[in-house]
Amino acid sequence: MPNYDAQTEALVREYKLAVERIKAELDRFDLTDFRRANSMATLKSISEILSALNDESAKWVETNIPIAARAGVADAIVALGVVSTVSEAQQIVKFNRVNAELVKAAIADTQADLLAVTQNIDRKVRATVRQVASESMRQNLAQGINGRRTMNADTLSGLRAKLGDAVNTGIIDASGRRWRPEVYVDMVTRTKMMRITTEATINEAVQREAYYGVISSHGAKDLCRNWEGRTVKLVDEAPGDYPYYGNLPNREIFHPNCKHSISPVRDPERYN
Secondary structure, X not given: OOOOHHHHHHHHHHHHHHHHHHHHHHHHOOOOOOOHHHHHHHHHHHHHHHHHHHHHHHXXXXXXXXXXXXXXXXXXHHHOOOOOOHHHHHHHOOOOHHHHHHHHHHHHHHHHHHHHHHHHHHHHHHHHHHHHHHHHHHHHHHHOOOOOOOOOHHHHHHHHHHHHHHXXXXXXXXXXXXXXXXXXXXXXXXXXXXHHHHHHHHHHHHHOOOOEEEEOOOOOOOHHHHOOOOEEEOOOOOOOOOOEHHHOOOXXXXXXXXXXXXXXXXXXHHHO
């Protein structure tokens, strides 16, 4: 089974660092100075942090998505006995037309997912900064614009908490689950790379006329355990009473953060 911990952790570190830098900017936001220029300066700094993060994540995707696809092709080459070791397989890996298109689509798709994270942070922070600035203005006016009275500590603390929550709110996925930015990035990138590896394995196997695969086993405790070691069809038209990979329930197998992979085989009877 491939392991992409090092790659995903490197990207997650970039997001954690960006979040900490944004929090630092928000901590410096002067709640007693409600001039528009104060808010604009804070938002400009945060926009620059997110722009740099987008550049870093785009480079990461362009580097690592092809790595995941190459690993899948190499796995297929070894599993089908073309060569005996992964290192030998890596020397002869080439993307067929389907895998070349897979890589292009996966790069665009992953970049879109990561961009959604920074866009969400930007949107939440901008809305919160404007809201807090307005509340600060009202509180200052209520306390007296002559400056002899200022906001009490509880009010300031409440506004500070709102600013902090703007970064921690996270992103809501299609299932309605809420994720902190760095946790969502970790889940998305791990899932994407594993799926791309699996898809590239299948594409290479089918090109080499291997139409079946065996799901890996690693002692899973969740519903994945029911599929470990099972033989599946890699194309729906293949003969035999085996489930088709494309119809597998993703709540049970190949779900987000799933670590299972597929090893292609030509003769499924050998594994049953």
